[in-house]
Amino acid sequence: MTKGRVVAGIDGSPAAEIAIRWAATEAAARGAELHLVHAFVWPLFNVPLGASELAPGLRAAADRIVRQAIESAEKFEPGIAVEGRRADGFPAPVLIAASADADLVVIGSRGLGVTLGAMLGSTGLDLTANARCPVVVVRPDDTTATELDALPGPVVIGYDGSSPSLKALDFGLEYARRHSLPVRVVAARQLADDAAGDPEAELRTRYDGDDAEIVRVTGHPAEQILRLSADASLIVLGARGRGGFAGLLLGSVSQTVLQHATRPVAVIPAAAAGG
Numbered sequence: 001m002t003k004g005r006v007v008a009g010i011d012g013s014p015a016a017e018i019a020i021r022w023a024a025t026e027a028a029a030r031g032a033e034l035h036l037v038h039a040f041v042w043p044l045f046n047v048p049l050g051a052s053e054l055a056p057g058l059r060a061a062a063d064r065i066v067r068q069a070i071e072s073a074e075k076f077e078p079g080i081a082v083e084g085r086r087a088d089g090f091p092a093p094v095l096i097a098a099s100a101d102a103d104l105v106v107i108g109s110r111g112l113g114v115t116l117g118a119m120l121g122s123t124g125l126d127l128t129a130n131a132r133c134p135v136v137v138v139r140p141d142d143t144t145a146t147e148l149d150a151l152p153g154p155v156v157i158g159y160d161g162s163s164p165s166l167k168a169l170d171f172g173l174e175y176a177r178r179h180s181l182p183v184r185v186v187a188a189r190q191l192a193d194d195a196a197g198d199p200e201a202e203l204r205t206r207y208d209g210d211d212a213e214i215v216r217v218t219g220h221p222a223e224q225i226l227r228l229s230a231d232a233s234l235i236v237l238g239a240r241g242r243g244g245f246a247g248l249l250l251g252s253v254s255q256t257v258l259q260h261a262t263r264p265v266a267v268i269p270a271a272a273a274g275g
Contacts, residue, residue, distance in 0.1 A: 001034035004032040006035040008073075009095050009123075010084070011038060012065040015108025015138075020069055022264065029178050032103060034077075036069045036084035038062055039094040057109025063084045076155040099131040106136045109258075115184045128258065128267040129239060134171055137222040138236075138264045152212075153231040153263075154184040157222065158253065161188075166202065167268045173207050173235035175266070181233050183212035186225050232263045233262035239269045249262050 008017045008023035020036065025036040027159045040062045066084040089093045099105050107124060127133045157172035159165045169185070176183045187199040199214050217224035229235045237254045254267055 004030055005035055005101065006030065007035045007037055007095070007105045008034050008100045009039070009091060009105070009127075010036050010065060011091070012068070012071045016069070017018060017072060017108075018138050019106045020072050021076050022136065023104075024073045024082075026104065026106070027138075028077040028080050030103070033081040033083070034073055034086075035098070035102070036066060036073065036082065037094060037098050038066050038069070038084070038086040039091040040088050041090055042088040060208060081166050082111065091123040092130075093121070095127050096132070098150045099133045099135070101128075101145060101154075102133050104134050104136060105131055106138065109137050109139050124258065125255070128269060130271065131269045132266050132271050134266055134272055136264055137258060152168075152179070152181050153233040154262075155184040156184045156186060156188040156225065156229040156232040156235045158225050158235070158237045158257075159185050159187045159202075160221070161199075162165040163237060164268055164270065167272070168236045168238045168266075169202060169206060171266060171268055172234070175236070178207070179233070183207065183209070185212065185214045185230070186221075186228050187214055187216050188218075188221060189245040213256060222253045222260075225253070225257055226260055229261060229263055232265065234264050234266055235261055236266045239266070239267050 006023050006027040009017050010014075010020065023151050026032075040059075052250075053073055054107065063086065070084045073080065087098075095105055095107070105127065107127065109124060124137055128137070155172045155176040157165075157169055159169055160198055173183060175181070182204050185203065203212055207232060217226060217228075224236065225237070235257060239251065239254055258265055258267065
């Protein structure tokens with residue numbers, strides 16, 4: 001019996017292949033269905049979509065991407081429930097719509113319209129800001145899926161006492177339990193005297209393991225999180241913490257970590273955090 005749905009954005013790129021592997025592993029761990037979604041942009045333009053004398057057609061190519069993605073997922077995790085589809089539209093709106101009934105959306109940091117030289121393009125930024133569920137961004141050179149059993153790194157969670165960071169804490173702790181990973185909470189040192197935001201108290205009420213550490217930091221939070229996550233299996237952040245401007249859906253800390261992290265990053269968007 002399956003529980004929930006993990007969505008992966010696909011486009012036939014190497015980055016999407018890594019996202020499929022990560023999403024398939026997580027779907028298997030959750031006992032969830034895996035849904036592979038390919039955003040098909042060409043109907044929005046005045047171009048022929050069917051076969052011609054020179055090419056098999058854009059629709060056929062898109063359907064081939066979906067078929068190959070399903071085959072990859074079934075190869076990575078035999079026995080999981082997988083389905084794939086193409087949906088007309090640009091990647092960000094398509095995946096935001098898919099997030100409405102998903103537990104998690106997974107994308108690669110390249111592909112899906114990313115600009116050359118950028119680690120995360122407009123699709124990833126729009127999705128992590130506006131999705132209705134948590135979003136995981138994996139790197140094109142990430143080997144976490146194959147290294148997880150051999151060298152399990154901690155789940156690194158950014159914490160500043162805000163409501164989004166509490167949601168990030170819950171998500172990160174659940175992921176750590178599911179995969180039997182240690183936990184590293186990176187907390188702003190100025191919260192030491194703030195009872196409502198005390199990370200030790202929050203951790204005691206949410207976590208019963210003895211493999212969690214709290215690292216209090218000063219300085220720019222993004223720099224500290226990046227420094228302390230080089231060995232992470234997953235980095236988890238709220239989309240916007242205490243320092244965010246009202247109305248800004250994705251804060252500077254989450255943007256910086258998304259752009260520069262070398263490990264997978266999970267972001268809890270405002271809508272998914274109840275914001």
